[in-house]
Structures are given as structure tokens and as C-alpha cells.
Amino acid sequence: MEQNIIFKTIRLVMKKIIISILILTQSISYSQDTFSIVAVDPETGEVGAAGATCLFGQFGGIADIISSIVPGKGGVISQAYVCIPNINMTNATTLMESGYSPAQIITWLNNNDYCNAGNYQYRQYGIVDFDDSGNVRTAGFTGNLADDYKEDRQGATYSIQGNILLNQSVIDNMEYNFLNTEGSLAVKLMAAMQGANFPGADSRCLDEGTSSATAFLVVYDPEDLPNQPSLALNIGSQPPGVEPIDLLQELFNENLSVENSLVNELSLFPNPTDGIISIKSNKNYHLEIYSVDGKIILMDNGNNIDISALQNGTYFLKVTQENTNNSASFKILKKD
Numbered sequence: 150m151e152q153n154i155i156f157k158t159i160r161l162v163m164k165k166i167i168i169s170i171l172i173l174t175q176s177i178s179y180s181q182d183t184f185s186i187v188a189v190d191p192e193t194g195e196v197g198a199a200g201a202t203c204l205f206g207q208f209g210g211i212a213d214i215i216s217s218i219v220p221g222k223g224g225v226i227s228q229a230y231v232c233i234p235n236i237n238m239t240n241a242t243t244l245m246e247s248g249y250s251p252a253q254i255i256t257w258l259n260n261n262d263y264c265n266a267g268n269y270q271y272r273q274y275g276i277v278d279f280d281d282s283g284n285v286r287t288a289g290f291t292g293n294l295a296d297d298y299k300e301d302r303q304g305a306t307y308s309i310q311g312n313i314l315l316n317q318s319v320i321d322n323m324e325y326n327f328l329n330t331e332g333s334l335a336v337k338l339m340a341a342m343q344g345a346n347f348p349g350a351d352s353r354c355l356d357e358g359t360s361s362a363t364a365f366l367v368v369y370d371p372e373d374l375p376n377q378p379s380l381a382l383n384i385g386s387q388p389p390g391v392e393p394i395d396l397l398q399e400l401f402n403e404n405l406s407v408e409n410s411l412v413n414e415l416s417l418f419p420n421p422t423d424g425i426i427s428i429k430s431n432k433n434y435h436l437e438i439y440s441v442d443g444k445i446i447l448m449d450n451g452n453n454i455d456i457s458a459l460q461n462g463t464y465f466l467k468v469t470q471e472n473t474n475n476s477a478s479f480k481i482l483k484k485d
Contacts, residue, residue, distance in 0.1 A: 183312055183313045184311035185226045187216065187275050187308050188308070190333070194370070194371035196221070198218065199341065200226065201361035202228075203351035203352075203362045206386055211363055216238075216367065219242060220369040220373045221279075221372070225245065226274060226276070228273045228274075228310065228312065229273035229291075229312045230267055230295070232264035236264060241258060251276035251277065251278055254274075258274065259290065271294045273292065277308050287304070288303065289308045296312050297313075298317060298352075299312040309327070309341070313352055313353060315350055315351075327340060335380055339397070342394050345394070346394040347360060359390065359393070362387055363385055364393040365382060370467070371445060372445050380404060384396045384397050415477065416430070421483065423457065423483070429452075434471060437466070438459075438481075439466075447459075460483070461483050463480060466481050
């Protein structure tokens with residue numbers, strides 16, 4: 150009888166311990182992503198984000214933990230102290246899809262914080278989107294309990310944010326590179342990340358001689374499906390002393406070389422045009438025409454696309470090689 154009571158007591162204690170462990174596991178919070186940028190391209194309708202943090206052990210990377218993109222609409226960064234899963238980011242994405250502006254989303258999040266890692270003053274957000282007329286809206290928030298150095302900074306098409314930074318130069322350098330680099334949104338995001346490529350950008354990695362431990366860069370075309378970006382570069386947690394932004398740049402260069410090879414391979418004519426655009430190539434392609442605000446207008450397969458019915462102006466042609474992920478974009482001019 151006594152043995153049965155003892156065994157029952159042990160089972161009860163073990164059950165409570167297991168339940169406690171599960172509760173603790175589900176409520177673990179992290180200080181995530183110490184510097185990041187989210188931005189849009191008004192001409193192409195692309196939305197992208199990039200960031201890095203000095204957290205070792207994040208072998209799968211942090212892109213999905215702290216960034217969320219609604220293709221053709223906008224993007225959210227949710228960092229500093231976050232819960233896993235990041236319910237605040239999920240709520241922000243839902244609100245964006247429902248038409249809330251970035252400023253309205255942040256107000257709602259601060260009034261309805263669903264993370265148990267302290268209160269909303271531990272959070273940091275950066276949000277950028279297109280309104281219904283294609284105008285860009287930006288907003289950010291940095292709680293006063295996030296770790297110093299901390300700042301969020303918005304421009305016409307971007308929001309840059311960081312916490313646990315060495316100093317203000319991290320934000321300054323990222324912004325300068327983004328604004329002073331010519332090229333696609335992806336190129337500008339990569340340049341922004343290089344602005345933070347110095348020891349201790351995330352101050353926790355200063356002794357390691359690196360900016361961070363893990364980094365990412367994603368870009369969505371307007372027609373991309375959720376969670377299926379046209380460009381997804383992810384550097385999981387690296388050993389101490391290995392610079393993830395250098396590895397991110399290597400991946401970026403490999404991707405760029407594929408795109409550049411397709412650009413060099415193709416020849417468009419005539420451009421400008423009053424009607425049909427043709428591609429001089431012996432391969433087959435999927436062709437898509439976009440307006441300057443990123444909305445898809447025409448699609449076709451083959452080597453020709455007829456834009457004679459479109460109004461005069463500037464458009465973008467995305468060319469994707471059949472049965473591959475190789476694609477390239479060209480600016481075209483329609484005029485009678």
C-alpha cells in the first residue's frame with residue numbers, strides 16, 4: 150500500500166515537473182535581431198527585409214522569427230524581446246492585410262501586446278507598406294526598455310532599426326549605404342547590411358570580432374506567394390569568429406551572377422515600342438508586364454508580348470526562363 154502511494158506521489162511530482170518544463174519552453178523569449186531593415190521599391194512593387202543578430206545556436210536563422218512580408222503590400226520587422234512564435238508579428242501581418250497603416254498597426258500592437266517577455270516597452274518594430282493608391286507609408290517603434298544602443302529610423306521607403314548596438318554608427322552606415330547605392334531593392338538591402346559589417350555592430354559579438362552570428366536577406370516580387378520569396382538568402386548561426394554578412398554577400402553574389410547571365414543572354418527589341426516586344430533567344434520564357442507601382446498587367450509564354458493596348462509610359466518586364474528559377478527584369482517604354 151505504501152509503495153503504491155509512493156509511486157503515485159512520484160508520478161504526480163514528475164507530471165508537475167513535465168508540465169512546468171513545457172510551460173517554460175513555450176514562454177521562452179529572446180532578444181532577437183539587433184539590426185535590420187525593411188523596405189519597398191515603389192517602381193517594381195518589391196518588398197524586402199534584411200537583418201542580423203549575435204545569437205549563437207539559431208541554426209535555422211532568424212528570418213521567419215522577426216520578419217514577415219505581405220507580397221505586393223508591405224513588410225514587418227518585430228525584434229528586441231520577442232516570443233517564439235512571434236505572435237505580435239503575426240498580429241501585425243494580419244492587420245496589414247486588413248488595411249491598417251503602419252502607424253495604426255504599431256498603436257494596436259502597443260495596446261494589445263501578446264508576448265509574455267515583459268511589456269510592449271521591450272519591443273522594437275519597423276513597418277513599411279503601400280496604401281491603396283500605391284503611396285509608401287513607414288513607421289517604427291522602440292520601447293524604452295529595449296537594450297541600448299537602440300534606435301529606429303524611417304525614410305521615404307524604408308525603416309531601419311537596431312538594439313544592443315555598439316553605437317549610432319550602425320544605423321547611420323546602413324542608412325547611408327541604402328540611400329547611396331544604385332540598383333535593385335536587393336542590391337540596396339545588401340549594401341545596407343554591409344554598412345553594419347564591423348566588429349561589435351551587435352555589441353555582444355565585439356569580443357568575437359564579428360558584427361553578428363546569423364544574417365538574412367529576403368525580397369518578394371508583387372506576384373510571389375506568401376513564404377515563397379523570389380530571393381531568400383539565409384545564413385544560420387556561425388561559429389564564433391565567422392562573419393555572417395561576408396557569407397551573405399557570397400550567396401548574394403552567386404544569385405546576382407545567375408541573374409546577370411540571363412540579362413546578358415537576352416536581347417529585347419524594340420525598346421521603346423508601340424506594340425510587340427520580342428526576345429532574341431532560342432529558349433522559351435514566361436513573360437510578365439508590371440506597372441511602376443508593382444501591379445501585374447500582362448502575362449504570356451514564349452518570346453513575344455504585345456503591350457499595344459497599354460497607355461504610354463514606363464513598365465517593367467520580368468522574364469523567367471522556362472522550367473527554371475532564373476529570372477531578370479527590364480525597364481521598358483511604351484510610346485506611340
